[in-house]
Amino acid sequence: MGPDATAARSVAVLGAGSWGTALAALIARHGHRVVLWGRDAGVVEAIDARHENPHYLPGIALPDALRATTDLAAALRDADLVLVVVPSHAFTETLRALAPLRPADAGVAWATKGFEPGSGRFLHEVAGDMLGTGVPLAVVTGPSFAKEVAQGLPTALTVHSDEAAFAQLVADVLHGPAFRAYTGDDMRGAELGGAMKNVLAVATGVADGMQLGLNARAGLITRGLNEMLRLNIAIGGRPETLMGLAGLGDLVLTCTGDLSRNRRLGLALGRGQSLDDAVRDIGQVVESVQTADEVMRLASRHDVELPIAENVRDVLHGDLTPAEGLQRLLAREQKAEYPQELFP
């Protein structure tokens, strides 16, 4: 498969929520043929006929050329690239359904952030298992609120794959006048960054909801990055991946931008709202609720201490109030910022 930046592709986007719709619209605007698959007939009909996703991106005009369907086989029939954008809890079942329908030459990328709930497997491990060897795989990640991408605002993200030509192909489809797509070859690090920043966004949201101030917010973001870097070393990701769009970039966006659903969950918890009420009010996927468990399981498998992520997990479980969480963090022993044994 040779990278040809000018070739018009036929792309199947699976998942018609806010991010799947925004990416499908972006790719269609770049002149590629795009079919968006969703499971909700009402949403699909509105996208296909009225060029709007009234549930997830109300009021934003989608390209006329963007097609949508509830028929997975039809969406995949002519695809030479598949982009999966369902929530992490639906990733495995979507890959299972996709596997027998995937056209032989179509590589598979995903923009889902998180791990397989329960097993904690990385999504590239799930995709590899479901699709077998020889299928090009890539993860699309970075600081990118769906609403801003759908509105055509400037955005940068990154595509990581073990196959440089496939990363380039996916990046070429995404890259355009207002959208910069970079490439890399560290799927583990890129997936870890995208998953962990959601958990850390809850922590900064809680702090802001408790009105702990801007110093606390910056401290949490920076020590959160330190937690990402430590776990990343343990799982064999590359440090620079976490210092780039897939790590620091997405961490800053999600910890500070009120469009973030994970940050908004933290804000609500910090103001005293219950988890159930907060998730219901947000009304969209909030990946941290499951990802916090998986991050802590991964950390314990690798014997890595993650005080902020652990607090988030415990607050989400109702085992700790936000105020108790704050006390627990502040009472920790003093230490070096970058202990040599953790950062050799």
Ligand SMILES: NC(=O)C1=CN([C@@H]2O[C@H](COP(=O)(O)OP(=O)(O)OC[C@H]3O[C@@H](n4cnc5c(N)ncnc54)[C@H](OP(=O)(O)O)[C@@H]3O)[C@@H](O)[C@H]2O)C=CC1
């Ligand atoms: N929104 C954003 O700004 C960004 C999101 N992401 C990631 O993209 C992924 C998708 O999130 P996002 O689009 O925002 O979520 P939304 O909450 O906006 O939409 C979720 C979508 O997933 C669908 N869905 C839920 N369960 C299933 C299932 N079992 N099978 C098929 N479809 C299902 C929903 O369908 P229904 O309406 O029928 O429930 C809906 O279309 C997440 O991992 C998120 O972290 C990454 C970067 C940016």
Ligand SMILES: O=C(CO)COP(=O)(O)O
């Ligand atoms: O991943 C995102 C931005 O890069 C979206 O963040 P939220 O899921 O917190 O809204």
